[in-house]
Amino acid sequence: xxxxxxxxxxxxxxxxxxxxxxVSLAIQPHTTLGLVGESGSGKSTLARVIAxxxxxxxxxVLLGSQVLGKKxxxxxxxxxxxxxxxxxxxxxxxHTIRQILSEGLLFHKVVDRAGVEQxxxxxxxxxxxxxxxxxxxxxxxxxxxxxxxxIARALSVEPSVIIxxxxxxxxxxxxxxxxxxxxxxxxxxxNLTMLFISHDLGVIHAISDIVAVMKQGQLVExxxxxxxxxxxETSYSRELLSAVPKMPISITTGGLS
Amino acid sequence: xxxxNPILEIENLSLATSAGKSLVTNVNFSLGKGESLGLVGESGSGKSLTLRSIxxxxxxxxxxxxGAIRSDVRSAMIFQDPRGALDPLCPVVxxxxxxxxxxxxxxxxASRTIALELLEMLGLPDSLKQKDRYPSQLSGGQCQRxxxxxxxxxxxxxxxxxxxxxxxxxxxxxxxIDTITRLQQELGFAMVFVTxxxxxxxxxxxxxxxxxxxxxxxxxxxxxxxxxxxxxxxQMLIHSVLPLPELERGAGV
Ligand SMILES: Nc1ncnc2c1ncn2[C@@H]1O[C@H](COP(=O)(O)OP(=O)(O)O)[C@@H](O)[C@H]1O
Ligand SMILES: Nc1ncnc2c1ncn2[C@@H]1O[C@H](COP(=O)(O)OP(=O)(O)O)[C@@H](O)[C@H]1O
Ligand SMILES: [Mg+2]
Ligand SMILES: [Mg+2]
Numbered sequence: 108x109x110x111x112x113x114x115x116x117x118x119x120x121x122x123x124x125x126x127x128x129x130v131s132l133a134i135q136p137h138t139t140l141g142l143v144g145e146s147g148s149g150k151s152t153l154a155r156v157i158a159x160x161x162x163x164x165x166x167x168v169l170l171g172s173q174v175l176g177k178k179x180x181x182x183x184x185x186x187x188x189x190x191x192x193x194x195x196x197x198x199x200x201x202h203t204i205r206q207i208l209s210e211g212l213l214f215h216k217v218v219d220r221a222g223v224e225q226x227x228x229x230x231x232x233x234x235x236x237x238x239x240x241x242x243x244x245x246x247x248x249x250x251x252x253x254x255x256x257x258i259a260r261a262l263s264v265e266p267s268v269i270i271x272x273x274x275x276x277x278x279x280x281x282x283x284x285x286x287x288x289x290x291x292x293x294x295x296x297x298n299l300t301m302l303f304i305s306h307d308l309g310v311i312h313a314i315s316d317i318v319a320v321m322k323q324g325q326l327v328e329x330x331x332x333x334x335x336x337x338x339x340e341t342s343y344s345r346e347l348l349s350a351v352p353k354m355p356i357s358i359t360t361g362g363l364s
Numbered sequence: 365x366x367x368x369n370p371i372l373e374i375e376n377l378s379l380a381t382s383a384g385k386s387l388v389t390n391v392n393f394s395l396g397k398g399e400s401l402g403l404v405g406e407s408g409s410g411k412s413l414t415l416r417s418i419x420x421x422x423x424x425x426x427x428x429x430x431g432a433i434r435s436d437v438r439s440a441m442i443f444q445d446p447r448g449a450l451d452p453l454c455p456v457v458x459x460x461x462x463x464x465x466x467x468x469x470x471x472x473x474a475s476r477t478i479a480l481e482l483l484e485m486l487g488l489p490d491s492l493k494q495k496d497r498y499p500s501q502l503s504g505g506q507c508q509r510x511x512x513x514x515x516x517x518x519x520x521x522x523x524x525x526x527x528x529x530x531x532x533x534x535x536x537x538x539x540x541i542d543t544i545t546r547l548q549q550e551l552g553f554a555m556v557f558v559t560x561x562x563x564x565x566x567x568x569x570x571x572x573x574x575x576x577x578x579x580x581x582x583x584x585x586x587x588x589x590x591x592x593x594x595x596x597x598x599q600m601l602i603h604s605v606l607p608l609p610e611l612e613r614g615a616g617v
Binding site for chain 1 (some may be wrong): 535605
């Protein structure tokens, strides 16, 4: 099968500082690649380059077989959607949920005007929110609910790739869990191709098919999830995995079903 | 769960906003010498406020409206955001020596010697002895070590820990936890450890209190609480822990 997203020799510099150093990575269609690494390792920088929010100093991003250049077309922008740690960065506080969800639908002509209301309801249903949410404003929702709205907004334009940058890191553990369950359902129902970024190895384990580890701007390991968690290839991955605090009892009920 | 000869007793502690909104209700616990008690629960459950009231450091707008706190030892606190707890304009060794000087009533010269000993105890780089640095020139983990050193400079009988590793990377988190555990064994202080991470709480503490909406909904010896949780909220918290498979031995070396 073709790769959905391919990154070749990406280098990003902030002034003198090299935040990404010749990173290459391929994501297969309908798989979730979990990107893990310590803070400052360059995860968000990679996400921003792929989404076209910053330009690399070197290297390129391919979506399917198209090279994504400096100036992206409307269609190319639509095709890669981002979800952030803080949902408020993508939700205009002065707009109702209806306005937030219709904007992309109309701009990218996903449905015609007559179909917008119905599609908005379907989107909310996808993320398990009641359609009565449509008339309300972002501040009237909890952090977890706002993240669901941000996910609905990202899904609205039917992107081929979703990038989620620490989407559960600001949430309480119980909310985090239901958010991960939502991502899992969406993954299988919509056949999403996803780059899922987290510094939390428990989260990465719950959501990923493939795991990539980043350290100081470089990828140090890319492996299928099961292999990564039981037989990591590098001592750095092993160090990360060994540092995760362990429960003193084995939890049989935990984990996503 | 009353400790024999407690060094800290909290009885029916209730806190509310000045407008009368109840924030913490009837919290009870006690702590014996050298013991560790964990307060776990999700954000907004009242963990930080409970901890702050032990220190008498309630934020503006929050008042104690009931109950009593009795303690005959000194307490010192460490926070989630170590940088925020340090003065950004003062080099760290000087800050530490300053705390030693005021808290231990020793000469300037002795305070610097004690500060340098604390640096060593916390595993901070030797280079700080020659060249002092500002908080912004240290990593988050190093700043947290300075904050712990400053707390220990008060020679506390109780160390109050408010999510001290939540903002740190997992490898740094492990180092800080190992350091706190070692120091507790060496110095024998008691601890109240606030965290939302059940794995950390149960490793660090022999007793856990589960807080929800300002109340302790369940408490018990750490292991038995995890093995046999009674309250649905405790069960939910345990259920929310994301498990990891066992690492195979010898891999990745
Ligand atoms: N706009 C910027 N200007 C300068 N340095 C930056 C900028 N954004 C990020 N950095 C630096 O680049 C490195 C990688 O950052 P980031 O991609 O945000 O890492 P992560 O998401 O893994 O925590 C860090 O050292 C960070 O301080
Ligand atoms: N200064 C304050 N004024 C009013 N309410 C406050 C103040 N500080 C905290 N609260 C409220 O008290 C509750 C408990 O807060 P806190 O003890 O910080 O929770 P936790 O540490 O468990 O996350 C929260 O609902 C919070 O909004
Ligand atoms: Mg980031
Ligand atoms: Mg708190």
